[in-house]
Amino acid sequence: MLPNPALKMLLAHQGLKVERSRCVQHRYKPTDCDRCFKICPSGAIRWTDDGLHWEESDCQRCLLCVAVCPTGALVARELPFVHTLKKLAAEDRPVLACSGRPSTVGHARLHCLGLLCNPELLLASSLALGRPFQLNLTECRECPNAVMLPYLKISAEQVSESVAHAQLIEQTTDLDYHEKSVSRREFFSLLRRQSKVAAHSLADALQEMPDRSFGDKALPARRMLLLQLLKRLSDDQRVDLTGRLFPTIDFSGDECTGCTGCVGLCPTGAMLPPAMQGQPPKAHVQNCTECDLCTAFCSSDAIRIKPGKLGLMAMEIISAST
């Protein structure tokens, strides 16, 4: 299927938004976060005199950097992921494909399925759909973005320990794809309509993203989604997952001077001011994305973060890149 004009317009918009105020290095230069630089296969993300820089012409849109950035400083310019999930949720046996290979079949598309190398997003997708779904990877081997495949496999393997829904399909014969039964004519007008809507809401979505100031707290979209989905689970399931997924944060009371510097540094709002001045901050672990900014900052070494499952999973992907 060839992309129609509206779809082309969408493709032209593909790319990244760099939100410097979220980036660990922009917030606290002495940190050595290099997750995105390390994983980028084409050197398109780099640190310049001016700060974090994305070189559009070098980027091959694999979205690996988006997947590894712990704080949501790199955002894929596309429709919010919930739109994708909504489309998939309407199918009995959902198939997710990419727009990098328009000839592949799928009920919804991401720029590149490399985005799902982030285990948190893959987990959220599994929880949201609540049933098996297929990732159409049948043409990935011929794609320049094939570098993302090993990471995606690690991600899927790890998530399957909690919820085993995502199926990585590399052989066309394994693909179980059913189009909605609509006539050809109907189909094309539907597609035109949908992609027009999509193009409009993309434009909306892009406009809706003003640069935040450094002091603002913001959770990466995938964490917000995950937290929403956890709310839908039964109490037992939720307690179980929450306990395993999120880190624990402790302060060694003697060492913490109560300066609240970490409250300011934390980009996600996981460190809350204490009730009384001079006391250690309060930790809101569900907001912690384990960027390690606070521990790198605290000069009295008072913050102890024990990684949760999500952080460990992400770590696995990052260490695989070296």
Add this chain to the structure above:
Amino acid sequence: MSKKYGMAIDLHKCVGCGACALACKNENNTEARSDGQSHNWADFVMKTEGVFPKTRYTQMPVLCNHCSEAPCVMVCPVTPKAMFKAADGSTLHNQGRCIGCRQCQDACPYSELVLDDASNRGENSSVISFNLHGKKTQSAWYDKTELIPGCTASAAEVVQKAGGLPPDVNQFKSGDYQPVRKAGVVEKCIFCQHKVANGEQPACVEACPAEARIFGDQNDAASNVSKVKAANKKTLMRYKEDEGTEPNVFYVRSYGDPTV
């Protein structure tokens, strides 16, 4: 040549009336002292020495020294820096980029993270103040209690009637600094950038009845500050000179060093 703003404070003329400090508070809408933060961008260091009748009292106005080698700027971890040196030599602050880590407050030799009671007696001071994370700034103005119930208005009521927070808020007419700061950021003297950019003098300079404060461009030999500096070359003093901060605030006094 680019500008290099500086201030000279002539301690022969200064009578310690505090008009500068009050004018600064009005101009910049700074809060009352709370949580160990003075919020006094212009303040005083006071000293009483000796035993009666042989006593000696020193009162020295202090403010951000707009240091040429500013430790606050050096330590600010944000890119681009939230605490930065402007082209005109002043040390400015950007609230949008400040994350409230307080490293500047810690590094500045003229600032304290938390002031104790001794600061009420002028024994210490802090040129950088911090607005606590998660605590509304200007919080005193949210108070709903009436001093004399049924008679006086509460602070919150005054705010509501006056339509400003604080009620007598002074809106800056130029510059890009916010006239009222938010929670979770630091604040300090900006050499009244919003006035100076308009060709006016800083509020403290305007207010001083003794004309003890002289502000201007040190790179312009004809400016008042350059003249005062030249005329007092031998006795000119700077606060905590040995910290290597190269302050751009100078004290004039021909006897005894008030800064030690």
